[in-house]
Amino acid sequence: MTETKHTHPCQIAIVCPGGPITRELAEKTADIAAARFGDGVNLHFHEQCYASAGHFAGADAERSAAFLEAANDPKYSAVWFGRGGYGACRLDDELFGKLNDHARRKTYFGYSDNGFLLARLYKKKIGRQVHGPIPTDLNREGGQDAIARSLSYLVHGDTSGMEPTVKTGKPCVAFNITVFAHLAGTSWAPDLTGHIVMLEDVGEYLYATDRAMFSIMDDRSIQNAAGIMLGRLSDVPENDRPFGASEEEIVQYWCERAGVPYLGRADIGHDAQNKIVPFGAFVSA
Structure with a gap:
């Protein structure tokens, strides 16, 4: 692109x-x-x-x-x-x-x-x-x-x-975790084979993020992705008992289970620092 x-x-x-x-x-x-x-x-x-x-x-x-x-x-x-x-x-x-x-x-x-x-x-x-x-x-x-x-x-x-990763020229997309969990496997979902998939969220319990990652990583297209990057999870509510894993550990767990590389953090989120991610492979003019 x-x-x-x-x-x-x-x-x-x-x-x-x-x-x-x-x-x-x-x-x-x-x-x-x-x-x-x-x-x-x-x-x-x-x-x-x-x-x-x-x-x-x-x-x-x-x-x-x-x-x-x-x-x-x-x-x-x-x-x-x-x-x-x-x-x-x-x-x-x-x-x-x-x-x-x-x-x-x-x-x-x-x-x-x-x-x-x-x-x-x-x-x-x-x-x-x-x-x-x-x-x-x-x-x-x-x-x-x-x-x-x-x-x-x-x-x-x-x-x-x-977002700096975009400038590597590798195809990228970015989504809210909860939205993408509902999108995965539907007729609206694109084929993200070979893509770097950046994920962020806001206002979700860690157990809800864990459940959403199950849906995301069970999608065949995501299993063929180049990797997952985690943006910011903001305003995470406190549950009545600790989940027992951090947000990054949750994503790493599901990536390892699905055999998809975890590629680190992405500079996106539900905040004013949210960076721009064009979908697909960016090519400088």
Whole structure:
């Protein structure tokens, strides 16, 4: 995969496949973009981002339609997911067959629950998929720098904010552990043979991480991966009794059991330091 720099202005569509964002957050994100990139970028927040239907940013059909509209629109070079939170896997399964040639030339950018969409698009070879910070990261300490990191990549092709392993040229992907445990073995999961798979999580008990790693490492594609890297596990709750192994020992255990190399730590996580990971093999322009 070769990264190319966008011509100015860079037009970016924002949609929310899971939960909604506020107009205030959208305005703050747009202000940061304007302050740092001037006329070099235009952010277009789809009205669907502010919709509400129970847990979700609008009903499944509304979120599906917004994604399809943004993906197929020729004026946008990228679709940026405004928020994580459960919901991406509920999008209409048929919409992927409706994506046009414009959708195939776009960058799709986000992380967390949006990993479902990144995985499906990567499997179908539609566009370029990138794990990286999203507008709701503004709510984290250091969030402005996280947003600037993403926009620098999207607007200028700036690779300085990428996870260092990516620059080795080996094919890489990055996922949330809990999301990937639910994704593994489904029709949405791509073949990750020969890939370095980076994993991170937030707010999960260590025993839940251990259980999730069982599902992940039982997947045949993962058993043929080049290796597993562990990002940060943040806000891990305390159980009523100690699990008896650290987060890294858990991942090492399941890697050894599956015969997959454990390759050490990755600089990704549910935090403002979360680095950018383009899916596939990165080739410097």
